[in-house]
Amino acid sequence: MEKLLRGEISPLKLARTGARLQGKVALARLSRLLGCVESAGETVELMLEFSQDALGCSLVEGTLQLDVELLCQRCLEAFSSQLLVDVRLAFVASDKAVKSLPDGLEACVLVDGKVVLEALVEDELLLALPDVPLHPREVCPAGTKYEPKPTDENNPFAVLGQLKGKVN
Numbered sequence: 001m002e003k004l005l006r007g008e009i010s011p012l013k014l015a016r017t018g019a020r021l022q023g024k025v026a027l028a029r030l031s032r033l034l035g036c037v038e039s040a041g042e043t044v045e046l047m048l049e050f051s052q053d054a055l056g057c058s059l060v061e062g063t064l065q066l067d068v069e070l071l072c073q074r075c076l077e078a079f080s081s082q083l084l085v086d087v088r089l090a091f092v093a094s095d096k097a098v099k100s101l102p103d104g105l106e107a108c109v110l111v112d113g114k115v116v117l118e119a120l121v122e123d124e125l126l127l128a129l130p131d132v133p134l135h136p137r138e139v140c141p142a143g144t145k146y147e148p149k150p151t152d153e154n155n156p157f158a159v160l161g162q163l164k165g166k167v168n
């Protein structure tokens with residue numbers, strides 16, 4: 001059975017030993033995320049591998065997986081989706097240190113060397129939620145009647161590719 005994980009972790013220590021965290025995080029405590037979805041499964045499945053790169057930077061890479069129901073902004077009906085999130089973060093001790101990271105590497109700022117696992121997971125899931133949730137067009141009851149305007153920085157159609165709805 002998979003472990004239920006919770007609370008503070010020490011990523012720098014985990015990275016030094018090349019630790020791997022595999023298990024589940026209870027969704028009940030992720031209130032920001034729950035406010036953004038229609039409904040969701042009870043747990044997030046996670047697999048996180050901690051490591052240090054050649055420069056001594058502490059990293060985590062892995063995946064998060066969560067079943068959610070989102071509200072289609074075209075037909076206003078809920079639809080099932082699976083969020084599969086690739087995580088790749090570098091841990092830094094302060095906001096200032098974020099600037100020293102190589103381009104393309106996302107930062108997680110630690111407080112006293114620690115971070116609450118639920119907060120890390122919730123932030124990554126929130127980033128992965130589509131700004132404008134939409135059914136795949138073929139299955140949307142509203143069809144082509146209404147087309148929300150994509151926001152500048154986030155094209156909803158890029159996200160559709162990741163949604164595993166009821167298409168197949």
Ligand SMILES: [Zn+2]
Nearest residue numbers: 072075135140
């Ligand atoms: Zn729809």
